Amino acid sequence: MTTPTPSKDTPSKDTPSKQPPAFSSPAPRSVPPTGNVNMMSYDSPAVLNMLNDVANSGMGGVGMGISMSSLGMSSLGMTASAMGRADEAERTRRLQAIIEILGRKPGRVSEEGMLALCQKMGIPYEKHMDEAGTWSLLIGDEALCDVTFKNDEIVSVNLQTGLDDSMPELRFGATGSEILVRSLRPLPGQSKLNVTLERFSESLEKLLTLDKLGSPQNGGVSCYNAIAGVYTSLKKLFEHEKKAELANRAPDERYRTYKAEREVLCKKSGRPRLNGGSCLGLSLEYWMDRRHLLPKTTPLSSEKGKEKMDLDSQASTSYPEDHPTANNKLYSLTIECESSPSTLYTPIRISNDWISECIDKPADANDANASIDNLLLNTPSIDWLDPKPTYLDAQADDAMNLDDAAGRLPNIRFVARFNPPLVVPYAVHVHLHQTVGIEPPNDLRPTTFVGLALRPGDVDPGMKSTAGGSTLEIRNTRTVMVGKDGRERTHNTTLYVLKLEYSRTLESLPFSHPRQLVEILPILRQYAHATTLLRDIFYEPPKKPVPTHKLGQHQPTPPHTPTKPAQQDELPPLQVDLSLSYTPPTPRITLHVPHPTSTFIPPSPTDQAAIAEYLANLPSRAAHSRRALRVALDIHTNGDLVVADQNLVSYKTFEQHQHHVSDAKVKRLAKALDVVDDFGVWAEWLRREVVVLEQEA
Known part of the structure; x- marks a missing residue:
């Protein structure tokens, strides 16, 4: 069944948006910016040539400012008494806003706090007759949750749903109980006094929404069964791809099962989990x-036990990355249901047959859904099926209403929620919505990747008057480990954004078939990888308090590292420059780092005398210093890193064998970053690697 196309006269919350106009700056480029986002400076290898050109031209910027000293309060029509009354009214307004926010927040974990939360959410509860300190929460018609307290501390949680009766092999209640009980206990490093019911309330809200959508008043279509059917098909596809990946690995490879699963997770159809992680x-x-990095504490015995469990059951298992102290941040799509008119969008269908038993089908040029890559490479594609529509229960409708008594579709659709939200260019945002058959929301804000992903607490650079004609620059200082001896070095890292690309944050995306999700995963990985590489260095959280979790995930911490007292054997600081091109279809990040034999120490941006001396001695310095190392990386679909340009490895085209060797060395540069996933560690590795490459040349 195809998705009906909404008419032009029909209102919809998914409306098309037009490309926002480009913003040009009326201010001269010499006007300095304010805040944490600066313009291009001169303490980096990336701008040495530009400094030389400026010195030779003798041109300088002309500053401009506005004086407010001649403007008195009385000339503005403002008096002290009027300001006092305004301040008092503002304080009252802010106090009321704070009270409203606190009223919406759940209380702390306690028996009294949980009962107050249930009253607020409209969840009936009753005291268990046989077990002391146990309360039974009646979450609609399909879920029951028993919570046991002792001295206001959580003891156990037991969740039971209708899915445990219809599909007991999924163990939805047992695994869901583990998540609920963890949400009531403190996170690592958190005091018991600071544990709130916020994470617990998010899970209750999700269960309550599923029950309301599938209640008999709405036709009696079980959202639990609909989601379980999607999981069954995605799990079947995951196991098939994992088996193929294991066949390509040596039987005695260490952690081969974990590595195979992670390969399918990041390069194939993804890893579906029911009540997995948090x-x-x-x-x-x-x-x-x-x-590529697994904790040394991961036992091999647990891997063998997990293999056996995967063969015996489809139940969700635990992984090393689930541990709160793990460094492996996960990106996922949470598949839920939401209300939506069935006349506009394809509604949910309850079926376990979204994919055939054979999983794969041979390449066929007559297949309209066949991928071009599969046809060119003559490789099989996924054999997706299209289940029949699921109709409402006729008994739940008015028997006298002959039009609606039979054949009416549920006003519910599938929706994938991004956890965490993902920032993508505007053009990609539009393309993803069109891929799933809906029109993108009408949003004309001039937001950018830097403002949304790296500096969410600051004014977005796209909204500044200087955004159209200046190079955006943001900085960070952090400590990076150098080599295996444990020594550390301070990195002064700068990110230059030569062109601001308008971007949007993906928070949710409706879909009608799991095939649509699998098809967009390569693009999502492309921007997830670009985001994490830069967020690890340049992310600064908003100054206002924000929740420390979302579905149990920790909020990224600022990368700033406190300075340590200088030591005699401490390595000198290193300037690392990155430039970003976020324009589709391929993000590009270029690294500039000084050569290990270079003695260049960049002048301070505030020391004008040192800058003048540096510019005067620039020709002699260039003759005695080595070139800066430069590697430009393109981030392709599925997060693949490809070296687009570099000056570490020289090609010798007159020798075919040597050319292949050089090509392998260039690919090794990208592979190193793919393993460490950190530009600072990678920059130090490149400085050691170039010495080896020059010796081999």
Whole structure:
């Protein structure tokens, strides 16, 4: 069944948006910016040539400012008494806003706090007759949750749903109980006094929404069964791809099962999990940071036990990355249901047959859904099926209403929620919505990747008057480990954005078939990888307090590292420059780092005398210093890193064998960053690697 196309006269919350106009700056480029976002400076290898041109031209910027000293309060029509009354009214307004925010927040974990939360959410509860300190929460008609307290501390949680009766092999209640009980206990490093019911309330809200959508008043279509059917098909596809990946690995390879699963997670159809990690419900994990790195404490015995469990049951299992102290950040799509008119969008269908038993089908040029890559490479594609529509229960409708008594579709659709939200260019945002058959929302804000992903607490650079004609620059200082001896070095890292690309944040995306999600995963990985590489260095959280979790995930911490007292054997600081091109279809990040034999120490941006001396001695310095190392990386679909330009490896085209050797060395540069997933560590590795390459040349 195809998705009906909404008419032009029909209102919809998914409306098309037009490309926002380009913003040009009326201010001269010499006007300095304010805040944490600066313009291009001169303490980096990336701008040495530009400094030389400026010195030779003798041109300088002309500053401009506005004096407010001649403007008195009385000339502005403002008096002290009027300001006092305004301040008092403003304080009252802010106090009322704070009270409203606190009223919406759940209380702390306690028996009294949980009962107050249930009253607020409209969840009936009753005291258990046989077990002391146990309360039974009646979450609609399909879920029952028993919570046991002792001295206001959580003891156990027991979740039971209708899915445990219809599909007991999924163990939805048992795994869901583990997530709920963890949400009531403190996070690592958190005091018991600071544990709130916020994470617990998010899970209750999700269960309550599923029950309301599938209640008999709405036709009696079970959202639990609909989501379980999608999980069954995605799990079948995951196991098939994992088996193929294991066949390509040596039988005695260490952690081969974990590595195979992570390869499918990041390069194939993703890893579906039901109540996995900290997410209650179905999630499709599609990207993982540092997927090549496994903790040394991961026991081999647990891997063998997990293999056996995978063969015996489809139940969700635990992984090393689920541990709160793990460094592997996960990107996932949480698959849920939401209300939506069935006349505009394809509604949910309850079926376990979204994919055939054979999983794969041979390449066929007559197949309209066949991928061009599969046809060119003559490789099989996924054999997706299209289940029949699921109709409402006729008994739940008015028997006298002959039009609606039979054949009416549910006003519910599938929706994938991004965890965490993902920032993509505006053109990609529009393309993804069109891929799933809906029109993008009408949003004309001039937001950018830097403002949305790296500096969410500051004014977005796209909204500044200087955004159209200046190079955006943001900085950070952090400590990076150098080599295996444990020594550390301070990195002064600068990011230059030569062109601001308007971007949007993906928070949710409706879909009608799991095939649509699998098809967009390569693009999502592309921007997830670009985001994590830069967020690890340049992210600064908003100054206002924000929740420390979302579905149990920790909020990224600022990368700033406190300075340590200088030591005699401490390595000198290193200037590392990155430039970003975020324009589709391929993000490009270029690294500039000084050569290890270079003695260049950049002048301070505030020391004008040092800058003048540097510019005067620039020709002699250039003759005695080595070139800066430069590597430009393109981030392709599925997060693949490809070296687009570099000056470390020289090609010798007159020798075919030597050309292949050089090509392998260039690919090794990208592979190193793919393993460490950190530009600082990678920059130090490049400085050691170039010495070896020059010796071999």
